[in-house]
Amino acid sequence: MKDLFGKALLDYQNGNYTEDIVTSTSISDEDKLPLPYLFRGFKGMPSLEQKALKLAKGSILDVGCGSGSHSLYLQKKGLKVKAIDISKGAIDVAKQRGIINAEKKNVLDETETFDTILLLMNGTGIFQELSQVSKYLSHLKSLLKTGGQVLIDSSDIKYMYEDEDGGFWMDTNSSYHGELDYFLSYKGERELPMKWLYLDFNTLRLACDTVELKCELILEGEHFDYLARLIPAKAGIL
Ligand SMILES: C[S@@+](CC[C@H](N)C(=O)[O-])C[C@H]1O[C@@H](n2cnc3c(N)ncnc32)[C@H](O)[C@@H]1O
Numbered sequence: 610m611k612d613l614f615g616k617a618l619l620d621y622q623n624g625n626y627t628e629d630i631v632t633s634t635s636i637s638d639e640d641k642l643p644l645p646y647l648f649r650g651f652k653g654m655p656s657l658e659q660k661a662l663k664l665a666k667g668s669i670l671d672v673g674c675g676s677g678s679h680s681l682y683l684q685k686k687g688l689k690v691k692a693i694d695i696s697k698g699a700i701d702v703a704k705q706r707g708i709i710n711a712e713k714k715n716v717l718d719e720t721e722t723f724d725t726i727l728l729l730m731n732g733t734g735i736f737q738e739l740s741q742v743s744k745y746l747s748h749l750k751s752l753l754k755t756g757g758q759v760l761i762d763s764s765d766i767k768y769m770y771e772d773e774d775g776g777f778w779m780d781t782n783s784s785y786h787g788e789l790d791y792f793l794s795y796k797g798e799r800e801l802p803m804k805w806l807y808l809d810f811n812t813l814r815l816a817c818d819t820v821e822l823k824c825e826l827i828l829e830g831e832h833f834d835y836l837a838r839l840i841p842a843k844a845g846i847l
Pocket of ligand 1: 614647672673674675676677678693694695696699714715716717729730731734735
């Protein structure tokens with residue numbers, strides 16, 4: 610990984626903002642990811658993220674924290690937050706913004722336990738592909754303290770396969786429709802291609818069943834997106 614994402618965050622943080630990140634996927638053309646959005650405050654966040662922040666309690670792990678926007682809000686509210694990301698640039702920025710406990714780390718290498726684990730801005734993306742979902746989910750479950758919760762957002766991107774006549778051009782013999790190849794470039798440099806997973810709620814719920822997590826729909830967004838809460842199934846029995 611060249612860490613162009615981290616480089617872009619560092620540029621913005623250090624006052625060198627001249628252009629945005631350019632993204633594209635295996636099913637969509639180039640699009641801009643505005644850097645200011647990655648530094649959004651509470652008011653600039655989608656309602657799903659605001660809801661997740663309101664539900665966060667106890668000790669919190671912010672997985673894939675980016676520049677640390679969610680962590681910063683929670684830390685300012687007096688909550689104990691740990692922010693992790695695989696991007697060194699992202700962690701440097703999170704620290705510069707004042708996150709006390711920020712660490713460059715893959716979530717699969719995390720071993721501490723938490724009351725709340727946040728995965729936001731298509732939190733299922735880091736699972737990369739459907740075949741890896743249960744591995745990530747059971748690891749996340751192992752990081753929960755008794756009574757703990759995972760708050761995660763994603764979308765059903767089926768609409769991206771809809772043509773102008775309302776028909777769908779999805780190849781039903783190919784892989785799950787939310788599995789995408791994701792391409793990112795910044796200031797003329799290309800990042801190595803990544804896999805990025807969008808999961809519809811029902812598929813997430815079925816995957817949760819396989820690792821004994823109860824998956825609850827908390828809120829639906831405006832565009833096929835949703836926020837879910839995952840809790841160990843046994844703790845979920847009333
Ligand atoms: C879409 S960005 C979201 C950033 C931030 N949560 C936000 O909402 O602005 C996804 C982040 O996840 C990080 N990431 C990807 N895979 C990861 C992993 N396995 N463990 C930790 N972080 C990961 C990426 O480096 C990136 O910063």
